[in-house]
Amino acid sequence: MKVGFIGTGSMGSVLIDAFMTSGALMPNQVFASNRTAEKVALLAQRHPGLNVCSSNAETVKNSDIVFICVKPLQYKALVEEIKDEVKQDQMLVSITSPVQIRHLEQALACKIAKVIPSITHLTLSGASLCMYGTRIAPEDRLVLEQLLGAISKPLEIPESHVRISSDFSSCGPAFISFFLDQWVEAAVEVTGIGREQATSLAGEMLLGTGKLLTEGGFHPLDLQERVAVPGGITAEALALLRQSLNGVFHQLIATTHAKYEEDLKKCDGLISDTKT
Structure with missing residues (x-):
């Protein structure tokens, strides 16, 4: 199986690095292209044998599965570039939440899926959120989920839940890290504990808490009552905390959803008029 990556920025490189680390893909199976050629060249240095493509069309031509890892407003130009190269038996996987499956099925003749990855895949953990278009057969799902299963826990969700699910799986590491950073900073200022020691303690605590919630049979309320x-x-x-954070998470969800709706409207205007 040959797997292409169009866009090798933050999340594109996370996926490539994770697949390589897990052994799910070998460098010679990967074809990659990016607007900034230096980024692909750096990946090839880290993973000797990785195929650097000079164009997105070349990536598509050489791949069975193509991960699209570009920003929402870049999709229209990308679709125009690759639409004559895609084949019906190819699977194109978008990792961009505001770009809807319907957008891509209208514009491209291939099989369409959407996956929202997470930076946690760098440690071969976390959930990858999977959504499937109308042309995806059960065997296509199996192939994609076996690949993703090497670096994550694939979870199928309805596309209507992509935003709230992403808040936890994809944005969540940043939210939790912000909370821990504030806590560590206060601990350093108030008690004099070393920042490195406090950060290490927080990280080990977070790792153990995650295991209790995913493997230990605990619910968040159970943990609170137990501790x-x-x-x-x-x-x-x-x-x-209950008093200070009252309403904060409702505001957080409102903020992420408002930004998502804004991006969705932009994508509707840009991509919906692109036909096969």
């Missing part, structure tokens, strides 16, 4: 003894230190701090 917070009534009248104890943890219970006192939780009361403070």
Whole structure:
């Protein structure tokens, strides 16, 4: 199987690095192109044997599956560039949430899927969110999910839930890291603990908590009840958090959804008029 990547920026390179680390793909199976040729060249240096393509059309010509890892507003130009090269038996996988499957099925004759990856795949963990177009057969899903299964836990979701699901799986690492960074910074200022030590403690705690929630049979409320003894230190701090964070997560969801709707409208205007 030959796998192409159009766009090797942040998430494109995450996917390539993760597939290589896991052994799911060998460098000679990968074809990649990018507007900035130096980015692909750097990937080829990290993974000798990776095929550097001079154009997106060349990537498509050489690949069975093509991951599209570009920004939403770049899709219209990209579709125009590759639409005469795609074949009906090819699978094109978009990783951009505002670009709808219907947009791509209207514009391209191949099989269309959408996957929202996560930076957590660099450690071969986290969820990859999978959505499928009308031309995708069960065997196509199996091939894609076996590939993604080497670096993540593939989860099929309805496209209507892509934004809220991405808040957890894709944006979540940044949100949690922000919370931990603020906590560590306060700990350093108030107590004098070393930043490196506090960060290491926080990371190990987060890793263990994730395992309790995914493997240990715990629900978030169960963990709170198990750790917070009534009248104890943890219970006192939780009361403070409940009061201070009241409404914050509703605002967070409103913010991510508003930006998504804004991007979706832009994509509708740009891509919907592109036909096969």
